Amino acid sequence: MSDSFWIGNLDLNKKVHIIGAGISGLLAGYYFKRNNIDFHIYESTNRVGGKLQSIQHESGIIETAANSLLSTPRILEFLDHLGLEPISTTKKLKRYIFRKNTLKSFPYMSFSELIIFSRNLFKKTPINIDELSVYEFWQPLLGDKCCDEILTPALNGIYATNSKNLLFKDVFNSNFSFGKSYFSYLKFLKKQASSFKSISFPSGIEELPHALEKKLEGNISLNTKMSTYPENSLICIDAKSILKESLTTIYSQTFILEENIKKLEGSFGVLFNSSSPLLGILCNHQIFKRNTRPSYTLMTSKEFSEKDFLQCIENLFNEKHSIINKEAFSWVKGLPLYGQQRPIELNELLETPHAYFGNYTKGISLRSLIEQTL
């Protein structure tokens, strides 16, 4: 067995009690099943999947949280073992960023910014990266403005916070000899990203927890809220119930429209900088060809009403639209914050008698959760 994916102590010679059947709890259970370790999963609600839910709407699928999974060849193999048939995102969609009050192709830089960027490419990266924020690491290459207006938007849609609040080593691959040039580090990241493929499933991302549920038949008790944890528990409940401070909020609102937003035709979506409550817009019907009507998901840091949405579309794109349907999901303190405070809070958890695994322990994404349990 490889390094443990959980933090804290577990005795694998005794039965493991997994608390929560979100994707973390299910992946943990599947790992124990493959390794012949005795376990049982307890889930407080009447379904598995936790935040992952794919609502089947007559005009397409509406996701409550994750829209897609960034997979690698190893993850695709794992999904194949689960009997899943992934669908890929549409190729060659344009990715936009809202910069200088207009829609630009990501990552847009002005001519003068490009010159400074090219000059800085051969600067050496910092060596001691442990305490650095994402902003501090990239600032010598990008400068303040591009950090705020390009780097932060790229992270906003995933972490719902700006680059100053995120620890570099938690967000970027640090398996690199730092001290070499930014150019070599970018080349290293590009090589790693070349094997990534963004996918979902024909009936939405919820097919993943359902496939795991099937494999774990007989090992899951639904409608079983655990208010105290038995000895040898692996706690896989949401970050909000575990961490005190390292949390942030995201709202995910999907709007089905009568007609396409013309300016976003052929596009994956748009990213925004931190001065806007908008974090990102996803064009669902273009990303996956399973929606019959134009469908847009807004990730925001505040709740958007239908009126707010229509006003925002009019301001951004100078287009008037009408909404057919809206589904809104609020995740108040629903995302872990990968900042300076998180390692301190994780250390405090080590003083409790339990073990923990979730999107706050070693990685926020589904890709990271899966990779840790492979």
Ligand SMILES: Cc1cc2nc3c(=O)[nH]c(=O)nc-3n(C[C@H](O)[C@H](O)[C@H](O)COP(=O)(O)OP(=O)(O)OC[C@H]3O[C@@H](n4cnc5c(N)ncnc54)[C@H](O)[C@@H]3O)c2cc1C
């Ligand atoms: C808006 C949004 C968009 C996202 N987009 C993406 C994306 O595109 N790609 C990506 O990779 N990731 C994305 N993520 C992240 C990903 O969705 C989460 O990291 C992941 O779903 C978290 O799963 P979890 O199992 O750790 O927690 P949860 O889903 O919160 O599961 C916890 C489970 O524990 C149960 N539980 C709680 N308390 C108890 C108890 N006392 N007893 C028993 N059971 C209990 C709950 O009912 C729940 O089922 C997104 C997240 C959000 C919020």
